[in-house]
Amino acid sequence: MKYQFLTALSLLTLLAFRPAAAQELLAEVSVTTENVTISDPTLVRQMQNDMQSLLNTRAWTEETYRPEERIKLKMFVGITEIPTNGTYKATMRLISTRPIYGTGYETNVVSFTDRDFQFNYSPQNPLDFSRNSFVSNLSSLLGFYAYLVIGIDRDTFAPLGGSPYYDLARNIVNYSANQTTTNEVDGGWREAGSRNRYWILNNLTDPQLQAFRTALYGYYRLGMDIFIEKPDQARTAVMTALTGLQQTAVNRPGTLFARAFFDAKAEEIANIFRTSNNQQQKQQLVTMLIEVDPTNSAKYQTVLR
Known part of the structure; x- marks a missing residue:
């Protein structure tokens, strides 16, 4: 009995100290202001840190990624307008990279610009995300691009390997386009645009393409x-x-x-x-x-x- 207790205790100890599985993304987010003035510079830094933290600390998939397998991406958010207090319009450029086997070379996989990147942000409200329901436009934007990057990365390793992640991105498009929770109206989720999130996902999931x-x-x-x-x-x-x-x-x-x-x-x-x-x-x-x-x-x- 004593031996069994020690064995169980040892197992629990090993599990307790086993390192958690690494997250999928290794993101660097940069938030800058363009032709606008934000009196409190700490607000921009916190906004940047909150975006980066959501991308890097959340488990976006059920897969296990080793630290060296995390997908590197850079997100550049340039705030261009502040229509009302706490409401921001911006442009966003996203670049993700992939290592090439047997070399130290990393190649760009995604290079995409979103010119309609708009959101509400308050430093008092924690940034959260749900796969199946709208939380905020900012969390939807980050979640959408997280799944887009993961899906395209998986497509480079297996034929059509990104399909499950495009399905998750589609959920975000659908609930964000139809949300009535906040006053955030974002045309990038709708078919009416031409070079927006709706269409890049449509391209990736269209059988003819x-x-x-x-x-x-x-x-x-x-x-x-x-x-x-x-x-x-x-x-x-x-x-x-x-x-x-x-x-x-x-x-x-x-x-x-x-x-x-x-x-x-x-x-x-x-x-x-x-x-x-x-x-x-x-x-x-x-x-x-x-x-x-x-x-x-x-x-x-x-x-x-």
Whole structure:
């Protein structure tokens, strides 16, 4: 009996001191003011800390992430207007990164700007979040982007691996668009916009645009992750992924996710192929990308030099 008691006590002690599973995100949030004045600078710092704390300390999924597996992201919030006390309008830029296997290189996965980032904030009210019901527009915004980043990251590791997290993001879109709890009216949750949260999630979950998501797996897992060991094979995988992206973008021009992808990857794509000895492949790549992404044509032209 004494031995059994000691065994149970030892087990409880081990469980008590076992480190908790790491959270999914490792976020850095920066809040700045643009053409507005906030008399109390501590308010901005607390706002920034509260946003960062919610992103980093909450368990967003049921998965276990080791500390080195946490998804790094940077969120830049620039307050542009304060319509009333405690109400803020801002722009937000989000960048998330992913390590490349066997290297110290981290690549941008998401680069997205939200120009309609508006919310209420009071330092006296703790920032909280619910998967299934509206708490505040700020918590909805942070939760939506948390699931978007996690979903896209999972798509890079497994074909369509992000689906469960897009479903959770959809819950946020639906309850935030229809909320009557507060006076926060945010058109970014509704179909009426063009380059907003509703449409980027719509792009990611539209079956007709599924090639975008499968291309993420081809680009990262089958391409970038083997580039150090098998550069030619990696370039072939990346080329295949980009061809799928190009075909879908041509069929559905103006697709928001395609724009976000090439904004994040144009320079990297050029670097991948610039050192290739396959001139035919390089010419094919440049011709294809200038058609689908003319904004970055100058970067792609450097591949041929």
